[in-house]
Amino acid sequence: MSAGMTAPDLLTVSDLSLGFRTDAGLARVLDGVNLRLQAGQIMGLVGESGCGKTTLARAVLGILPRHVARIDRGSIRFDGTDLLQADEKILADQVRGRSITFIPQDPFSSFNPVFTIGTQMMEIMRWKSPRRPVGSGSPLFHAYPRARRAADREAVLAMLDAVQLPQPKQILAKYPHEVSGGQRQRLMIAMALLPEPRLVIADEPTTALDVTIQAQILKLLRRLATERNVAVLLTTHDLGTAYEICDGITVMYAGQDVEAAPIDAFFRRPAHPYTNKLLASLPRPDGKVQGIPGEVPNLVRPPMGCRFNPRCDRATDPCRAERPALTAPGPAHAVRCYHPHA
Amino acid sequence: MPDALAPSTPATGEPILRVKDLRRYFAIRGPFNRRLGWIKALDDVSFDLQQGEILGLVGESGCGKSTLGKTLMGIHQPQSGEIVFEGRQIAGLTPAKHREMRRDLQYAYQDPGASLDPRWKIRASLHEPLIIHTKLGEAEREKRVRAIMEAVGLPASHLDLYPHEVSGGQLRRVGLARILTLHPKVVILDEPTSGLDVSVQATVLTLFRELRQMFNLTYVFISHDLAVVRMMCQRVAVMYLGRIVEMGPVEAIFDRPQHPYTRSLLAAIPQIGGARVTKDFWLEGEPPDPGNLPTGCRFRTRCPKAQAKCAEIEPTLERAAGQEAACHFPG
Structure with missing residues (x-):
């Protein structure tokens, strides 16, 4: 399963740069980011808070705040189409919520508390069901034929079974507060898979969960992705989570991608100094732990060149002048560093 | 190390804190305030805490680990059971008596950002405990506050900042500084690293160890992160639904x-x-x-x-x- 590079990419992000307008100036949140993901693969997008992983995920979904975000250059190709150039109507009707869906971090605030779970799941099916004809006009006052409704309800029940929720019919009649956090996250996964997407973007899907529930949810996500041949872009700050279920990993720092590799190669031979320092920060049984001195840079005035250079003990003048190009220390392994670890 | 920070704890063989059969139930109430049942947040919890050790309390959400920390502090009153701190029974004390205790027994909140007044400069937040608990003059308080800022690795210039102006890792340091100005003997750390990035977490954990040496502290370390607990603690108590289900040395x-x-x-x-x-x-x-x-x-x-x-x-x-x-x- 080692990131089969022969398969065409389902998602290719190339040289994506974008910024957010803030009171202090333009914050350069993404700076020439690249990412590749094949069908059916789980890609971990890893980095610490503020590294731009959620922004990248939202850019792929096309849900960046419109009046604040400014895309400078780059492309996001999904299944052959550049999502940044495509017609907004087609994106809304055929891509967003349909062939690309989303699992949020917080299953608590993502349900409407005043409607039953069943109502909310059927609402998705009304607009995003795979049985809904493509381009069937304005969503306002749109009919929901009885036959499709029945088929959709069957699909919902089957999906609840697939995410291993007991007594699906009873759950549909409940309100969101009546089910536990783990069950809510299972429901979120079910809702993301109902439109039969080709790509699911999961934004820190287990951060709010306890460790035993996290293990159950990750196991479920891995199984469903493989069974249904759905690609998953999983953002996480936890290298352990990435190790558990991802096929490949892309590490970001301060808006730049620094390293990408198949998962085993990555953990066997991490090449970028930031990646190595991040791994050394994980608590270890022998009590040795090393943080990374310094702070994440200000993105309004980011450092020139490689943005990690002020905190890097290998940094030299070229690092401060120009961002290193991608080099390959191994098959399918890419790193952006002038002085990578061997 | 400046004199103002000299530790003041004599070493003894007795446990510094002993908890016996501690019980804290919360009533579940229905319409008309009728009691429908109890949530047994702490059900006959017993343990000893030795001077100078780090005891880890682990478990998942709702297992009662934070309730235990808060009951030790007197924020919740136990239904029954004993809490003996340095030979004195402290369960069920009046709030005024409890306030005296808090000089020696301190609680570090999970999110120090939420426990600092956003309209106060950090200096004011650090002076406050000294005003409440000591009779020190302003100049002496300032001296202590500056010494403690140095101990937690923050520049004195941060005293003039507001909480929103410093980063999450630095806020933890401010929260610790605020607690340590009173020279407590036991500090209850409630999820001290949750919400921090691993690279910041590593520096904060190192700080906890240094401060323990410097101030002769005893920690109760409440966490859901077992990797962190393994690294930091000497003994661990595992809780499940209000009970300690396993307790012993960390290696065991x-x-x-x-x-x-x-x-x-x-x-x-x-x-x-x-x-x-x-x-x-x-x-x-x-x-x-x-x-x-x-x-x-x-x-x-x-x-x-x-x-x-x-x-x-x-x-x-x-x-x-x-x-x-x-x-x-x-x-």
């Missing part, structure tokens, strides 16, 4: 867990480079409704070893291998 718990719940917790931690946890994770289901606990052992509804006896008799902590476990079928 992590190398030879006896209670099935502890084993499942340990099995759920991803081990980078090791076997994938998610391939064969065996624990199913979720904790039962805390207002409606199963009879007998509370873990039996999820336990692969459960038998008829487990539904009848609730196990108590018994010696098993190098630690204590509350299980009829340990190992």
Whole structure:
């Protein structure tokens, strides 16, 4: 399963740069980011808070705040189409919520508390069901034929079974507060898979969960992705989570991608100094732990060149002048560093 | 080290804090304030804390670990049980008496950002405990505050900033500084690293160790992160639904867990480079409704070893291998 590079990419992000307008100036949140993901693969997008992983995920979904975000250059190709150039109507009707869906971090605030779970799941099916004809006009006052409704309800029940929720019919009649956090996250996964997407973007899907529930949810996500041949872009700050279920990993720092590799190669031979320092920060049984001195840079005035250079003990003048190009220390392994670890 | 920070704790053989059969129930109330049942947040919890040690309290959400910390502090009043701190019974003291205790026994909140007044400069927040608990003059307070800022590794210029102007890792340091100005003997750290990035977490954990040396502190370390607990603590108590189910030295718990719940917790931690946890994770289901606990052992509804006896008799902590476990079928 080692990131089969022969398969065409389902998602290719190339040289994506974008910024957010803030009171202090333009914050350069993404700076020439690249990412590749094949069908059916789980890609971990890893980095610490503020590294731009959620922004990248939202850019792929096309849900960046419109009046604040400014895309400078780059492309996001999904299944052959550049999502940044495509017609907004087609994106809304055929891509967003349909062939690309989303699992949020917080299953608590993502349900409407005043409607039953069943109502909310059927609402998705009304607009995003795979049985809904493509381009069937304005969503306002749109009919929901009885036959499709029945088929959709069957699909919902089957999906609840697939995410291993007991007594699906009873759950549909409940309100969101009546089910536990783990069950809510299972429901979120079910809702993301109902439109039969080709790509699911999961934004820190287990951060709010306890460790035993996290293990159950990750196991479920891995199984469903493989069974249904759905690609998953999983953002996480936890290298352990990435190790558990991802096929490949892309590490970001301060808006730049620094390293990408198949998962085993990555953990066997991490090449970028930031990646190595991040791994050394994980608590270890022998009590040795090393943080990374310094702070994440200000993105309004980011450092020139490689943005990690002020905190890097290998940094030299070229690092401060120009961002290193991608080099390959191994098959399918890419790193952006002038002085990578061997 | 400046004189103002000299520790003041004599070493003794007695446990500094002893908790016995501590019980804290919360009533579940329905319409007209009618009591429908109890949530047993702490149910007969007992342990000793030795001077200078770090005791880890681990468990999942709702297991009662934060309630335990808050009951020790007197924020919640226990229904029954004893809390003996340095030979003095402190459970059920009046709020005024408790305030005196708090000089020696301090609680570090999970989110220091929320416990600092956003309209106060950090200097004011650090002076406040000294104003309440001591009779020091302003110049002396300032001297102590500056010494403590240095000890937690923050520049004195940060005293003139507001909480929103400093980063999350620095806020933790401010929260610690605020607690340590009073020279407490025991500090209860409630999820001290949750919400921090690992690179920042590492520096904060190192700081906890340095401060412990510097101030002769004893920690109760409440956390859901077992990797952090393993690294920081000497002894660990594992809680499940209001009870301690296993307690002992950290190596014993992590190398030879006896209670099935502890084993499942340990099995759920991803081990980078090791076997994938998610391939064969065996624990199913979720904790039962805390207002409606199963009879007998509370873990039996999820336990692969459960038998008829487990539904009848609730196990108590018994010696098993190098630690204590509350299980009829340990190992």
